[in-house]
Amino acid sequence: MAKPSRLPALHTLLYFEAAARHLNFTAAAAELGSTQPAVSLRVGQLESELGVPLFTRRHRGVSLTADGARLFEAVRQGLDLIGEVTGEILARRRQPLLTLATDFGFAAYWLMPRLPALREEMPELEVRIITSQQAIDLRDEVIDVAIAFGEGHWPGCVAEKLLPESVVPVCSPSFLAASDWRRETIPWAEVPLLHLERPTPARWMDWPDWFQRHRLPDHHPGHDLTFNNYPLVLQAAMSGQGVALGWLPLVQDLLAGGQLVSLVDAPITTPRGYFLVLRESTRLTGVIGRFRRWAREVCANGTQEQAGPGGTSA
Structure with a gap:
């Protein structure tokens, strides 16, 4: 599979992941120590960059589109792997030498x-x-x-x-x-x-x-x-x-x-x-x-x- 010419900014993906996990921009903002407008802005920037909607906005919350669900799964797997590797590194650092x-x-x-x-x-x-x-x-x-x-x-x-x-x-x-x-x-x-x-x-x-x-x-x-x-x-x-x-x-x-x-x-x-x-x-x-x-x-x-x-x- 061909690699994209560039990846979206990591901080933008972190905002997207939190919003997709909570399906709520306000809850994502609280977790990230940010604001709901800031989360909405980051998600909007990511959608503009990709050229597709990632969320369906409803009166009471949001839901993921098909493209949003695919991206969320990929981001989650990537963050889980990063977390696993960094955890192993930190554990090794804590191991007495x-x-x-x-x-x-x-x-x-x-x-x-x-x-x-x-x-x-x-x-x-x-x-x-x-x-x-x-x-x-x-x-x-x-x-x-x-x-x-x-x-x-x-x-x-x-x-x-x-x-x-x-x-x-x-x-x-x-x-x-x-x-x-x-x-x-x-x-x-x-x-x-x-x-x-x-x-x-x-x-x-x-x-x-x-x-x-x-x-x-x-x-x-x-x-x-x-x-x-x-x-x-x-x-x-x-x-x-x-x-x-x-x-x-x-x-x-x-x-x-x-x-x-x-x-x-x-x-x-x-x-x-x-x-x-x-x-x-x-x-x-x-x-x-x-x-x-x-x-x-x-x-x-x-x-x-x-x-x-x-x-x-x-």
């Missing part, structure tokens, strides 16, 4: 599996997750809360440790099965290692740290691979490319599901870890306070799980 900043690894391997539980706890909450390889800047007013890896010191912020750094080497079961190692006598100098690139100064454990902690000789890279985010490190480990440092609980589900196996029974734990970080000015009310309580409870219930960097820190 929490913008959470974290790193790739934490988002992928800790947060994502727990989002259903968060939705169950706060079904009305809309969560916006921002991930970054770079340091998270909490001066960005868009961010409500961060879960960041570090030592607990962020200027102008308060930080509460959720999960400590706890690290164990991991690899795929097939990689381990294809080797002739014994866990007690792993030839680390021959093992292809998977590295997570870290900034300077160092903010989380790397392989040199791990070897030093275990009083092992320095490893001389041969077939090592280095990645700039933690999910890629774990993907390489699961595909049998080598051995990675596994931060708990980021790898906890992968270990439980058999995608990865640990090569050492006792992980190394440090004072670092994942912290819930808020600006000092943040009020612990509303969705921020509720999310903080939820995160604390989930981490407290998983006291056996440990944590580490997912590829970035704040």
